Amino acid sequence: MRSSAARVSIVGTGYVGLVTGACFASRGHVVTCVDRDLRKVDAIREGRAPFYEPGLEALLAAAGDRLRATTDLARAVAETDITFIAVGTPFDGEHIDLRQVAAAAKEIGAALASKPSFHVVVVKSTVVPGTTDDVVMPVLERASRKRAGVDFGVAMNPEFLRQGEALGDFLHPDRLVIGAADERTGSAVAALYAPFDPCPVLRTSTRTAEMIKYAANALLATLISFSNEIGNLCGAIGNVDAVDVMRGVHLDRRLTPLGAPAGPEVLRYLAAGCGFGGSCFPKDVKALVAHGHDAGVSMSLLESVLAVNRQQPLRVLALLDKHFETLAGVEIAVLGLAFKPGTDDMRESPAIPLIAALLDRGARVTGYDPAAVETAHAIFGERIELAASVEQAVATAAAAVVMTSWPELASLPGLVNAREPQPVVVDGRRVFQRHEFARYEGIGLDYGRPPVVAAAAAHA
Helix, strand or coil, X not given: CCCXXXXXXXXXXXXXXXXXXXXXXXXXXXXXXXXXXXXXXXXXXXXXXXXXXXXXXXHHHHHHHHEEEXXXXXXXXXXXXXXXXXXXXXXXXXXXXXXXXXXXXXXXXHHHCCCCCCEEEEECCCCCCCHHHHHHHHHHHXXXXXXXXXXXXXXXXXXXXXXXXXXXXXXXXXXXXXXXXXXXXXXXXHHHCCCCCCCCEEEECHHHHHHHHHHHHHHHHXXXXXXXXXXXXXXXXXXXXXXXXXXXXXXXXXXXXXXXCCCCHHHHHCCCCCCCCCCCHHHHHHHHHHHHXXXXXXXXHHHHHHHHXXXXXXXXXXXXXXXXXXXXXXXXXXXXXXXXXXXXCCCCCCHHHHHHHHHHCCCEEEEXXXXXXXXXXXXXXXHCEECCCHHHHHCCCCEEEECCCCHHHHHHHHHHHCCCCCCEEEECCCCCCHHHCCCEEECCECCCCCCCCECHHHHC
16 A cells, blocks of 8 residues: 655765665655755755765656755754654764764754654664664754654664665665654654555564664674685685585575575675675674673674674785785786775775785785776875776786676686786685686685796786
8 A cells, every 4th residue: 555645854865865865755755855065965956876876866866856955954854744864873993973863863853843743753874772762862852842752753764775786675675674662653654665565564662673773784794704714714725615615505495495596695695705894784793792892791703703804805915925926016906996896885895905905015006996986096096096997907917806796897707818927816706717717816715726926026
């Protein structure tokens, strides 16, 4: 059953906020996006996304008058029935920083002070358990001089968006989690999602909703680090390929039901590689560990997940060392700079510590990424070259390192095999087969072939 159009305001036009707004507008709701950054507001008004996400700009263009953008938060709250808080919650090394959340709640509360009708405020930002009840709600009550649950509603509705696949995740959700203290508020949030594909709906407390988000991300991060630890052991043993090992694990009928054409998507996280990155997994696992310590709970498993991930990019460096006596002066192409395909986001990307280590060792680095060139330039400046294509990146390189599984890298075997001498390929994502290259190294693979150690001068 389709609901009638709602009037929605969203505070914060970052990744979560803008995707949420565009998707709500695509289903008929009237959305006002709010941000203090006038450049972002102007971009949205012009139908341009301030960041790269496949399909987002087309969705913005299709929204037309149903999607607006403004810097005027008070007016946006006054003219809508439900407001989402979708601002950033960075991790400062000890705790998540809730200043943006608190500031947004204070402004929303001030706007509610003069609004006679019942208004719902929804926390969409990722926050540790207790934040909605202990931070957001009191700030709203003080600023509005009204009572939560009586004069306005407060809910927590976590997002489960994968960068590069966010529109599909939002438009076709696998679950809807709504944490609210009262039925009226929970029902108002649920009604917003009526035009979307049906999915399981979990109505729970705000604290539980907050914890679900962290538990979900921590599980996936754990699967990745588990796979990488197994992969590292496979590489050390010799004549054991982590890809085959994990393929055998995937065939467990509890993971891949008999007769199923393919396993569930979670198997993508049970594969050895060069580590996880992005704005969610590293930050959220660190925040959960810190929150556990604050509660007096040992978080040794998740601490190990983070420790494995910190070291994983340097496994790639060790594979390069098998082929060069020194990396000083060696030209190395790093293929893939974003933390995953489908995004320009380089936050916590495994490519960053790898490139930093290569530069420290004196290597000459050329980077390639179809989406993250501007981001990479902001991080590394003139310290690395940035190529416009895979062909340009590997044209004179002595080694090519795959750090992101972009489909644009499919041409790599032909480009490498046309070179003489052929550069070594180090596959940090195991997207290629070892027989495709004369000189190949992969995470989780050491099949007994002696490395060809070359002096840097031979490739200068």
